[in-house]
Amino acid sequence: MLEIGVLVFATLASLGYFCRTVARRLAPMLRAKERNLAFDRLPARLWTVFAEVMLQTRVIRERPAAGVLHALVMWGFFAFAWVSIEHFATGLGGFEPPASGHSWYSAFAGAWAVAVLAGIVGLSFRRFVLRPKALGEHLSLTSALVALLIVGLMVTYLADWRLLEAGSDAWKANWWLHTAALLGMLWLIPNSKHLHLVLGPVAIFFRGEVTSPMRALRDEDDDDFGMLAFADLSQKDVLDVNSCVECGRCTDSCPANLIGGSLDPKQIVLQLQRGLLAGGEVIAADAEAVASGEAWISEEDLYQCFTCGACEQACPVGIEHVGLKILDLRRGLVSEGRTSNDKLSDMFTTMERSPHNAWGASQQVRRKLLESAGLPIHEPETEWLLWLGCGCSYDPHGQQVVKAMQRILDSAGVSWGVLASETCCGEPARRAGNEYLYMELSERLVSEFRSKGVRKLVTCDPHCARMFDVDYRQSEDFAQLGIEVVHHSELLAKLVESLPMEPSASKVTFHDPCYLARGRGVVDEPREVLQAAGAEVVEMRHHAAQTFCCGAGGAQLYIADDSVELPGGRVNYKRFEEAQQTGADTIAVACPYCPIMLKDAAGQAGAEDVRVVDVAELVAEALPTPEPGPATVS
Numbered sequence: 001m002l003e004i005g006v007l008v009f010a011t012l013a014s015l016g017y018f019c020r021t022v023a024r025r026l027a028p029m030l031r032a033k034e035r036n037l038a039f040d041r042l043p044a045r046l047w048t049v050f051a052e053v054m055l056q057t058r059v060i061r062e063r064p065a066a067g068v069l070h071a072l073v074m075w076g077f078f079a080f081a082w083v084s085i086e087h088f089a090t091g092l093g094g095f096e097p098p099a100s101g102h103s104w105y106s107a108f109a110g111a112w113a114v115a116v117l118a119g120i121v122g123l124s125f126r127r128f129v130l131r132p133k134a135l136g137e138h139l140s141l142t143s144a145l146v147a148l149l150i151v152g153l154m155v156t157y158l159a160d161w162r163l164l165e166a167g168s169d170a171w172k173a174n175w176w177l178h179t180a181a182l183l184g185m186l187w188l189i190p191n192s193k194h195l196h197l198v199l200g201p202v203a204i205f206f207r208g209e210v211t212s213p214m215r216a217l218r219d220e221d222d223d224d225f226g227m228l229a230f231a232d233l234s235q236k237d238v239l240d241v242n243s244c245v246e247c248g249r250c251t252d253s254c255p256a257n258l259i260g261g262s263l264d265p266k267q268i269v270l271q272l273q274r275g276l277l278a279g280g281e282v283i284a285a286d287a288e289a290v291a292s293g294e295a296w297i298s299e300e301d302l303y304q305c306f307t308c309g310a311c312e313q314a315c316p317v318g319i320e321h322v323g324l325k326i327l328d329l330r331r332g333l334v335s336e337g338r339t340s341n342d343k344l345s346d347m348f349t350t351m352e353r354s355p356h357n358a359w360g361a362s363q364q365v366r367r368k369l370l371e372s373a374g375l376p377i378h379e380p381e382t383e384w385l386l387w388l389g390c391g392c393s394y395d396p397h398g399q400q401v402v403k404a405m406q407r408i409l410d411s412a413g414v415s416w417g418v419l420a421s422e423t424c425c426g427e428p429a430r431r432a433g434n435e436y437l438y439m440e441l442s443e444r445l446v447s448e449f450r451s452k453g454v455r456k457l458v459t460c461d462p463h464c465a466r467m468f469d470v471d472y473r474q475s476e477d478f479a480q481l482g483i484e485v486v487h488h489s490e491l492l493a494k495l496v497e498s499l500p501m502e503p504s505a506s507k508v509t510f511h512d513p514c515y516l517a518r519g520r521g522v523v524d525e526p527r528e529v530l531q532a533a534g535a536e537v538v539e540m541r542h543h544a545a546q547t548f549c550c551g552a553g554g555a556q557l558y559i560a561d562d563s564v565e566l567p568g569g570r571v572n573y574k575r576f577e578e579a580q581q582t583g584a585d586t587i588a589v590a591c592p593y594c595p596i597m598l599k600d601a602a603g604q605a606g607a608e609d610v611r612v613v614d615v616a617e618l619v620a621e622a623l624p625t626p627e628p629g630p631a632t633v634s
């Protein structure tokens with residue numbers, strides 16, 4: 001009876017401690033003003049949890065060897081659920097050995113115990129002997145203790161199953177050891193990264209389909225200027241920072257970190273966690289304030305981000321670093337006037353001035369394009385608005401892409417037109433944190449779309465596509481217009497079948513733009529278009545959703561300081577090297593910024609002969625040469 005009493009007391013105390021600690025860590029979720037836990041797409045969300053938790057797909061894909069070892073431990077835990085229930089039932093039932101002592105299930109669990117031991121020994125070897133940089137410099141005491149407890153659980157199970165006589169003193173002592181290991185986990189898990197065992201599946205359930213968007217600010221009465229203080233963390237942020245498994249996959253995938261920058265997405269999450277636990281107040285400020293303990297994350301780190309979304313793609317527990325945290329913190333800094341970045345101020349000033357684009361380019365440049373190419377102007381009865389965006393309006397290569405689109409759309413008999421004049425959609429302003437400027441530009445454009453009767457919009461710029469399809473839709477005024485938004489690769493994938501194409505063979509590698517592959521989830525369409533144009537597509541090491549940034553996103557095209565040389569070189573140089581390794585003579589792109597970055601890298605590498613072309617240009621090249629018109633006699 002005494003033993004049962006001890007068991008009940010120890011179990012209740014451990015469970016009570018576990019629940020109280022988890023509740024304390026999650027309490028800020030109840031106070032969060034931003035309640036952003038979404039339950040839409042329920043079947044898809046449940047499927048993702050099944051695939052990523054039960055099947056461990058993402059963990060294995062990102063790091064195959066460590067992923068398989070982790071999966072062995074995880075699957076072993078599932079197999080041991082029934083064993084644990086039976087184990088406590090044995091104690092509470094007066095220590096009567098279960099009749100199922102040598103059942104098929106105990107043999108099954110025995111096999112899993114061996115697999116878990118293999119997994120945990122392998123993971124411990126990696127963590128404590130190989131010590132990869134991504135896991136951090138410090139040896140984690142809790143990780144060591146949890147590993148020991150798992151080994152203890154498995155060894156005591158195997159001893160119970162095969163070595164000890166059921167009901168003997170040794171059997172009972174072993175039973176208590178197993179119990180102590182189980183209950184010990186309840187004391188360790190909530191105070192360590194192992195809390196991900198509980199919260200990871202929940203964070204995965206609530207993760208979005210694509211790179212996390214910036215949230216809409218709450219209405220003006222709510223004093224919402226972006227994220228400034230820990231009190232501004234949203235529900236998903238609190239869930240995220242408590243779910244981090246500290247694996248460093250995000251940092252390993254981060255191009256800014258890879259080239260030697262100080263931005264470390266894992267540390268962004270862990271600093272938020274530490275600050276939250278310590279009752280911190282201000283989250284972000286300059287490096288000096290961080291060093292003196294007044295803030296937790298530096299402005300310098302936040303403004304190194306390319307917003308490429310590789311960190312979110314790599315994260316095994318669904319943590320959303322980009323729109324929800326990094327960009328909201330940038331917005332908080334700008335709203336409070338706390339940024340000290342001159343390049344940033346210059347970009348905002350340029351955009352504030354007419355004609356409102358970050359290039360500072362005159363509308364005259366765009367007007368000349370419209371006139372020389374004879375681009376049709378969108379009328380209310382026109383089906384598609386071809387939105388040029390700044391890249392295709394002012395960059396010479398971007399303008400060639402527009403002319404290629406003109407040939408394709410005309411060949412396909414599509415009804416289309418462009419706006420007579422365009423301002424920037426506000427993308428660089430919003431990504432850099434200037435919400436006010438973005439609002440100004442977007443409101444002007446929404447009324448323009450309304451007055452022109454725009455119903456369908458196609459753009460060659462995935463940044464603009466994401467702005468209209470995600471950011472603008474947060475505004476009721478835009479949402480009411482019900483405008484369909486597509487990237488040109490999506491429209492081209494539908495049109496190529498009906499185009500009179502004469503494909504010509506070429507070896508092409510496709511550079512997936514981050515805002516298309518991860519920001520929009522589009523990876524197949526551009527490849528279908530290339531194949532229709534006769535291309536043999538050879539893939540780079542990083543491709544599709546695992547693509548690697550060209551270095552232009554997150555407003556870096558405008559704000560990056562080119563005079564700063566980082567030890568790891570430049571992101572665009574690295575990407576160009578990867579493209580060259582495929583042996584392709586053409587790099588296909590689907591964004592006006594990527595060719596700027598890749599051509600710069602080609603020049604640096606002395607490889608100007610490598611072609612960098614948009615998918616639309618390759619399609620236009622495959623179209624028959626237009627018959628010359630009848631000669632005019634003056």
Ligand code: SF4
Pocket residue numbers: 250253254255256257263265304305306307308309310311312321322
């Ligand atoms: S979005 Fe890209 S650059 Fe920014 S932290 Fe994530 S991986 Fe690094």
Ligand code: SF4
Pocket residue numbers: 243244245246247248249250251265266269311314315316317318319
């Ligand atoms: S944020 Fe995600 S990927 Fe990064 S360390 Fe934490 S769990 Fe790993």
